[in-house]
Amino acid sequence: xxxxxxxxxxxxxxxxxxxxxxxxxxxxxxxxxxxxxxxxxxxxxxxxxxxxxxxxxxxxxxxxxxxxxxxxxxxxxxxxxxxxxxxxxxxxxxxxxxxxxxxxxxxxxxxxxxxxxxxxxxxxxxxxxxxxxxxxxxxxxxxxxxxxxxxxxxxxxxxxxxxxxxxxxxxxxxxxxxxxxxxxxxxxxxxxxxxxxxxxxxxxxxxxxxxxxxxxxxxxxxxxxxxxxxxxxxxxxxxxxxxxxxxxxxxxxxxxxxxxxxxxxxxxxxxxxxxxxxxxxxxxxxxxxxxxxxxxxxxxxxxxxxxxxxxxxxxxxxxxxxxxxxxxxxxxxxxxxxxxxxxxxxxxxxxxxxxxxxxxxxxxxxxxxxxxxxxxxxxxxxxxxxxxxxxxxxxxxxxxxxxxxxxxxxxxxxxxxxxxxxxxxxxxxxxxxxxxxxxxxxxxx
Numbered sequence: 254x255x256x257x258x259x260x261x262x263x264x265x266x267x268x269x270x271x272x273x274x275x276x277x278x279x280x281x282x283x284x285x286x287x288x289x290x291x292x293x294x295x296x297x298x299x300x301x302x303x304x305x306x307x308x309x310x311x312x313x314x315x316x317x318x319x320x321x322x323x324x325x326x327x328x329x330x331x332x333x334x335x336x337x338x339x340x341x342x343x344x345x346x347x348x349x350x351x352x353x354x355x356x357x358x359x360x361x362x363x364x365x366x367x368x369x370x371x372x373x374x375x376x377x378x379x380x381x382x383x384x385x386x387x388x389x390x391x392x393x394x395x396x397x398x399x400x401x402x403x404x405x406x407x408x409x410x411x412x413x414x415x416x417x418x419x420x421x422x423x424x425x426x427x428x429x430x431x432x433x434x435x436x437x438x439x440x441x442x443x444x445x446x447x448x449x450x451x452x453x454x455x456x457x458x459x460x461x462x463x464x465x466x467x468x469x470x471x472x473x474x475x476x477x478x479x480x481x482x483x484x485x486x487x488x489x490x491x492x493x494x495x496x497x498x499x500x501x502x503x504x505x506x507x508x509x510x511x512x513x514x515x516x517x518x519x520x521x522x523x524x525x526x527x528x529x530x531x532x533x534x535x536x537x538x539x540x541x542x543x544x545x546x547x548x549x550x551x552x553x554x555x556x557x558x559x560x561x562x563x564x565x566x567x568x569x570x571x572x573x574x575x576x577x578x579x580x581x582x583x584x585x586x587x588x589x590x591x592x593x594x595x596x597x598x599x600x601x602x603x604x605x606x607x608x609x610x611x612x613x614x615x616x617x618x619x620x621x622x623x624x625x626x627x628x629x630x631x632x633x634x635x636x637x638x639x640x641x642x643x644x645x646x647x648x649x650x651x652x653x654x655x656x657x658x659x660x661x662x663x664x665x666x667x668x669x670x671x672x673x674x675x676x677x678x679x680x681x682x683x684x685x686x687x688x689x690x691x692x693x694x695x696x697x698x
Contacts, residue, residue: 259397263396270466273459274343275408278385278388278460281419281452281453282381283419286420286558287419287420287527288555290303290307290523290527293306293370295542296365301663304524307523311652313375315652318651321644322390325390336387336467343456344457349377351453354449356369386644392405401631402628406569406624412566414562417566419448420562422451423442423448424552424556442548501642504629511687511691514653515622516654517654521680526554526557529599529673529674532672534550534602539671557609557611557612564616564617565616576625584625585621585622585688585691591613592615592681593614596614597677598611598681600677626646
């Protein structure tokens with residue numbers, strides 16, 4: 254390739270602005286992760302059904318991300334090809350964030366609160382996916398290969414910051430602002446409701462910031478930077494998605510098993526951490542979802558989730574250097590092992606404060622999961638199909654969550670006798686299996 258046609262390197266602040274919207278997405282996503290099970294239990298969901306209700310998230314992601322990726326590759330408007338999807342996803346996600354915690358007082362004459370809550374969980378996650386998927390492609394679009402590890406690391410850092418703020422906000426509102434942390438049976442406490450309102454505002458602000466501050470390359474510029482890559486304009490729509498799925502790069506197939514183990518573990522953690530800690534550490538009955546002790550346990554889960562996200566944010570900045578000193582796959586294997594040990598250690602802890610140490614290991618894994626697989630993959634993907642393949646890669650994230658969603662609750666009920674803490678142990682085992690699997694991945698040059 255002629256040196257004059259190489260992509261120019263971007264400054265730190267250009268990369269920051271390009272990824273800033275992810276802070277808002279993860280702010281809302283963290284509110285969902287740390288509070289959705291609590292909200293659904295408040296509306297009457299049984300513990301063994303939680304994983305089934307959480308299926309809304311991966312099912313929508315599996316369907317939406319490849320479609321959004323495909324069409325964002327082929328879209329070009331005055332706002333570019335990725336940014337229109339950022340805006341659309343932000344608006345609908347904000348609406349879902351506002352409605353979900355208020356499901357017990359809205360539309361109750363038509364549907365029970367639990368069904369409204371599940372519907373809003375589905376809308377919320379679908380909207381997050383619409384906004385989120387093009388961000389991965391945007392980093393790969395705009396950055397030369399030598400900056401992609403840095404780009405995904407900055408993105409992971411911002412994800413961590415947003416997740417810390419979203420995870421901690423309900424606790425901070427109740428403990429330091431005085432917003433009520435308990436409510437009448439069947440209603441969501443005000444500290445959670447107000448946190449979801451804040452999440453909607455932050456989501457809209459950060460995504461609008463990225464839209465305003467980021468420039469995208471035109472199709473002509475991308476062709477100039479990648480003249481050797483030919484696009485296939487004969488296949489369109491669903492046929493094109495199926496064709497490219499069948500003919501995905503070898504590196505993506507190799508990473509699929511790693512992603513399966515990793516995301517099976519993460520789904521268990523998000524769904525069952527609140528009931529696991531309430532039962533195992535706070536010694537509460539499985540059906541206790543309205544007491545002050547349960548509120549304390551749920552709020553502490555938010556703090557713990559914020560801690561692991563804070564660890565991931567700092568760790569993300571170190572990942573490029575660690576990967577250069579070792580390799581991307583060794584870095585990822587070490588990180589997943591730390592996460593597995595952190596999850597298993599929760600079984601041996603009876604003091605809530607000591608759970609912080611478990612979160613450190615989980616934070617290392619989460620930081621690597623958000624960066625290393627994409628850095629491994631990006632160099633193997635055509636620039637003209639970056640959005641599509643980043644969306645298809647999401648299949649390896651959603652499929653293990655769907656498997657867990659169908660069987661996770663049954664496993665907890667039938668094999669673990671309703672003791673959710675053993676779901677954490679199983680998650681840790683799967684995380685370690687992911688670490689073993691990544692060592693067999695052949696890194697692209």
